[in-house]
Amino acid sequence: MSTNLQIRDNALYNFNYQDLIEDRLELFTDEKEDMLQAFAADVVTGLESDQKYLLPKYFYDNEGSVLFDQITTTPEYYPTRTEKALLHSSLNELLDRIKGIEALVELGSGTSEKTHVLLRDLIFNRRSMRYVPVDVSDIIIESSKSLIEQYDNLRITGIIADYEAGLSVLPYLEEKCKLLLFLGSSIGNLNRSERNLLLGQINDALDPGDHVLIGFDLVKDIHVLQAAYNDRAGITRNFNMNLLKRINRELGGEFNLDLFEHHAFFNEAASRIEMHLISTRDQTVRIANLNREFSFSAGESIHTENSFKFTDQMILELITKTGFSHVRTWKDPGAYFALTLIRSR
Numbered sequence: 012m013s014t015n016l017q018i019r020d021n022a023l024y025n026f027n028y029q030d031l032i033e034d035r036l037e038l039f040t041d042e043k044e045d046m047l048q049a050f051a052a053d054v055v056t057g058l059e060s061d062q063k064y065l066l067p068k069y070f071y072d073n074e075g076s077v078l079f080d081q082i083t084t085t086p087e088y089y090p091t092r093t094e095k096a097l098l099h100s101s102l103n104e105l106l107d108r109i110k111g112i113e114a115l116v117e118l119g120s121g122t123s124e125k126t127h128v129l130l131r132d133l134i135f136n137r138r139s140m141r142y143v144p145v146d147v148s149d150i151i152i153e154s155s156k157s158l159i160e161q162y163d164n165l166r167i168t169g170i171i172a173d174y175e176a177g178l179s180v181l182p183y184l185e186e187k188c189k190l191l192l193f194l195g196s197s198i199g200n201l202n203r204s205e206r207n208l209l210l211g212q213i214n215d216a217l218d219p220g221d222h223v224l225i226g227f228d229l230v231k232d233i234h235v236l237q238a239a240y241n242d243r244a245g246i247t248r249n250f251n252m253n254l255l256k257r258i259n260r261e262l263g264g265e266f267n268l269d270l271f272e273h274h275a276f277f278n279e280a281a282s283r284i285e286m287h288l289i290s291t292r293d294q295t296v297r298i299a300n301l302n303r304e305f306s307f308s309a310g311e312s313i314h315t316e317n318s319f320k321f322t323d324q325m326i327l328e329l330i331t332k333t334g335f336s337h338v339r340t341w342k343d344p345g346a347y348f349a350l351t352l353i354r355s356r
Contacts, residue, residue, distance in 0.1 A: 026172075031152070034166070036159050038152065039180070041172030051262055051301055058305045058313070065254050067200055067316040068147055068173065071121075072257055076150045078250040080122060085242040089235070090196055091125075093348040094226050098128045101341040101350060106132055108338060108352060109222050113141065113186035118174050119197045120144030123154045126192065134164055141186055145170040145177030174209060181216040189221045196228035196348070199283070199319040210333035217355040223335065227321045227349040229342070233277050236320065240275035240284050248273035251286055251315055263299030270294055274312065283319040287312035326351055 026039040050069060057064045071079070083091035098105075112133060117126055123144055134140040142158065142165060144151045155167045168184075170177045181189070191213060198206055213223060240247055251273045258264035274287045290307035297304045323340075326349065330337050335353040342349045 026176075032156070032159055036155055036167045036169070038155075038169045038171065041170070041176040047261060054258060054262065054298070055301060055303065062314055063305075063307075063312065064314040069254060069257060070250065070316070071146070071148045072253075073148060073150060075250060075253045075257070076121060076148045078246060078253060080124075081246045082242065082250060085244055085246060087238040087242045088247075089239060089347055090226075090228050093343050094194060094196075094350065095125050095128065097341055097343055097348060097350050098125060102128065102132060104339070104341075105129075105224070105352065109190050111188045112190045112222075114143060114184055114189045115140065115192065116143040116145070116177075116181065116189055117192040117194070118145050118177060119193070119195065120146045120151055120154070121148070121195075122150060123158060125194055127158075129190075129192075130158070130162065130165070134162055139164050139166060141166045141168060141184065143168045143170065143177075143180065143184070145172065145174065145180075147171065147173055175212065178212055178216040187218055189217060191217065191221070191223045193223065194226040196226045196318070198225055199228055199321070200317060202317065202319070206329055207332055210329060210335070214334050214355050219356055221355045222338070223353050223355070225351050225353070227326055227351060228318070229346055229349055230282060230320045230322055231345075231347055233279070235347075236277045236284060237275065240286060240318070241273075247275065247286075251275075251288060254313075254315055255288065258298060262301060265297045265299070267294075267296075271313075277320075281317075281319075282321075282325075283317045285314065286316040286318075287314050321349070 026041055029038045031038055053066050053069070057066065082088050115129065115133060117123065120126065130142065144155060144167070149171050151169045151171065155169050158165060159167060168180070170180055201209060252268050252271065255264065255266040255268055255271065259266055270291050272289045272291055274289050275284060278285050290309060290311045292309045293307070295304050295306045327337065330353050334356065336356050338352040338354050340349050340351045
C-alpha cells in the first residue's frame with residue numbers, strides 16, 4: 012500500500028517503508044547508511060581519540076532501552092517521575108495553549124510511556140490524530156502497536172532513525188498544526204553548539220506557529236544529581252557497561268567488563284553529569300571484526316555521556332538563539348525539572 016508521505020522521494024534519506032497495520036500504522040527505517048558500519052566507524056574514532064569516548068546514542072539498542080526503562084523506576088532517578096507529574100499538573104493549561112493540534116511528533120520516543128498523558132486528551136472527541144515517534148531503536152514498533160490497540164482514532168507514522176532523519180519527515184506531513192515533544196531532558200545530552208544546531212533544525216522543519224515542548228533537568232543539590240546516576244541497584248552501571256557488551260556482541264569485541272568500572276559525577280564548572288568507564292589496569296582490547304587493538308592504561312576512561320543541567324538563563328538563551336518564542340515554563344515545587352513550551356516563528 013502506498014503512503015501519503017512521499018518520503019521515499021526525499022533525496023537526503025533512503026527510507027525503507029512498511030505498512031504494518033492497514034493504514035493506521037506505517038513505519039519508515041532510515042537506510043541512508045549501514046548502521047553496523049556507522050557503529051564500527053564511530054567506535055574506532057572514539058577509541059583512537061586522546062580522551063577516549065563512545066557516542067551515547069549507541070546506548071539504546073534493545074537491551075539498553077530496557078535497562079534505561081529500569082533506571083527510570085529507581086528511587087534515585089527523579090527526572091522521569093518528576094517530568095511525568097509535571098505533564099499531569101500542567102496538562103489543562105498546556106492544552107489551552109495548543110488548541111488545534113493535529114499531529115504529535117516525539118524525538119527519542121522510546122516506549123512512549125509519558126506520551127499517553129497527552130494522547131488521551133489530544134485525541135478525545137477528535138476524528139483523527141497522527142503520532143510520529145522518532146527513535147533509533149525498533150522498540151517503537153511494539154509501543155506503537157500497543158497505542159493503536161488503545162486508540163481507534165490514532166494513526167502512527169513511526170521513524171526508526173536519528174533526530175536529523177526524523178526531522179526530514181515533518182515537511183511531508185499532511186497535518187499543519189503540530190506539537191513536537193523532546194522530553195526526558197534528552198536535550199541535556201547535547202553540548203551548547205549541538206543544542207543550538209538541533210533546535211535550529213527543528214525550527215526550520217516546523218511551520219510558523221507550531222509548538223515544541225522540551226524537558227529540562229535543572230541545576231540542583233550535587234548529591235541529588237550524583238545519586239541519580241549511581242543508583243544502589245547498579246542499573247545505571249549495567250546501562251553504561253552495555254556499550255562494551257554491544258561492541259562485543261556486534262563487532263567481535265573482547266572487552267572484559269570486570270576490568271572496567273562505572274564512574275559518574277557532577278562537573279560543576281561545565282554544569283553537567285559526566286559518565287565514564289574506567290579501566291582498572293593496563294590492558295589491550297582486541298575488536299576482531301575491526302581487526303584492531305586498543306590500549307588502555309590503568310585509570311584511563313572512556314567518556315560515554317554528558318547530561319547537562321540547566322538554569323533559567325541557559326534555557327532562555329537557547330530559545331532566543333534558535334529563533335523560537337517562549338510561551339510558558341512549568342516547574343515542580345522543588346524546582347528539580349522544567350517543562351518549557353516554545354513556538355516556532
